[in-house]
Amino acid sequence: MSKLPETMKALVAYTPDRYVLETDWPRPKAGPDEIIIRVEACGVCAGDVKAKHGAERFWNSYIIAPFIPGHEFVGHVVEVGSGITEFSLGDRVVSEQIVPCGQCMFCRTGRYWMCEISDVYGFKDRVNGGMAEYMRLPANARTYRIPMDMPIEKAILVEPYSCSKHAVDRAQIGLEDVVVISGCGTLGLGMVGIAHLKNPKILVALDIKDERLEKAKEFGADFAWNPMKVNIVEEIRKLTEGYGCDIYIEATGHPASVVQGMDMIRKLGRFVEFSVFGAPTLLDWSIIGDQKELDILGAHLSPYCFPPVIDWIDKDRIGTRGVAELFLPIDDWEAAFRIAETGEGNAFKVVLKP
Template sequence: MNDLPKTMKALVAYGNGDYRLETAYPVPECGEDDIIIKTEGCGICAGDLKCQHGAAMFWGDEKEAPWVKPPFIPGHEFVGRIVKMGSQVKGFSLGDRITADQIVPCGECRFCKSGRYWMCQPHSIFGFQNTNNGGMAEYVRYPKTSVISRVPEDMPLDQALLIEPYGCSKHAVDRAQIGNEDVVVISGAGTLGLGMITYARMKNPSKLISLDMADNRLEKAKEFGADITINPGREDVVQRILDMTDGYGCDIYIEATGHPSSVVQGLKMIRKLGRFVEFSVFGEPTTVDWSIIGDRKELDLLGSHLSPYCYPFVIENISNGNLKTEGVVSKTFSLEEWETAFDYATGKYGDFKVAITFA
């Protein structure tokens, strides 16, 4: 299919709070190094919601310049089939089912040249800038430097849509360097937290503990491999962790909620010389006693960003069932229903991952 339509349906962000469904938006042009896919589906990320709600980290404020470049098409958790390729594209065929890392590396900065492409200095990401539009549209362009992975033909769409978030989960858990004697606490059991739980289970820690304020999420975490689940809204979770570790605290704490209270909670419950991994995107600043990290506990404090080199493992282990996925994509909507989809993606109705799908 090399003759594409001229226009398509797309959700387009024109400005802060100005998101519009377009029915005749231009289909992306295919350069000689580009690939055009027809989108099968696109998951809705917490980052998409925070951007749509006007978070300053995207749209800027009196301290920071805007990061987004409207008009842009949101969405970075998408998968589709190749419908057009440039003359210089090698190794792919029309009809191939593919996905790509969230970031489109420049290939030229010091990070890219040293293999650390996920920290690319220009930092172009699908779904936030008009130079790399995202998956909430019928067609998407993959530029030359996209980090593309093949998606198995027999992988159901509800599993394929978890490749990107589970890739991020894997990177966070890898940063934690879990050993089989470690007591590991993962705070948050949404889609990313569940991905961390099912992957961390493969590391066989001494204790794998999941925290969340929602009981249905804790039930899913137990199903995915957590040894212990605790609701901090009903229990003193810090004291519980201290009690089960002879007063020392957990060895590893992975923060996956994006709520300031989870950071404070983690610093209280982690042992001296412990490892704290921060994954989340926050909607507001977090204030903590910074001396806990240095003078009082000498912690290893690590960040986790995106999903470098993770897709091949994630695709293989979703396919073979080692990474559990059942029930994570809990609702799908058409693009015309995007407002309802974004509402459900907040999780307030009990959903994990919500996605937009295309016929």
């Protein structure tokens, strides 16, 4: 093996106003139970953009700077610690976004995705992310091998689609259900593909961008509607003899989508909330109890979802075509963050190549 360099190129976040592409940042080295990967690509997530915008919730109590952003990465193993037996040099891997502490009550009871410490790559210096040439996967990392020949356009979707799977799992979709998925960004499209695998009676996708609705139909939605153009509450009632949808999965992060969902969901329905919101939602809570007796379910991260999602993506059982198309060199990180935020050029997932 050729000797690895001592320094590397890395996007380093010091403060919301100070993100610097460092060219001689120290390369991480593997401790006994750690792995170092050469990053092949790293997607830009809405969470990365929110951190860049200085989201108070992140910077006040969560972020430990300086850090390297990025939790949607694919890479090749270039260094393994003495205690690593499962992985070898050259393996192509992905790793779940959270590195569980292994000690807290949630970790000890198998619910590691809600780890009290919550070390997610790309927000803290001890779990630096994939927007760098090299990256360290710490001892408790949940790492998986992916096929060497899986195109990077597909491989880069393993992390986001795994989050989609968890949200769909929470919804407990049955064959008789009319399911509405609100929001057809990368995650919403993953939900459409995975909900389609569950074969519900009717699958409806909503988004305010028509190009996204086209993609949702391609990935398995029976109907794809734009709430700006169609009275969707009325359409859903028409489809369901006036009752409303059985399941509503919220993946937009807009308060209006919550209100709309509460309106179109039937009594005793299931509402799954996946998004992070920029503003509080104003809602009459009597809908939840007195009017409809709803099940309100949250979804966070992607517990136990990586292995099946890798398999489904590999076998083309869920749609991926055209989602991750825009790859930029890490030098263009500013453009990548901008495009991830604005969606200009109809990009779904923007990916950096360090």
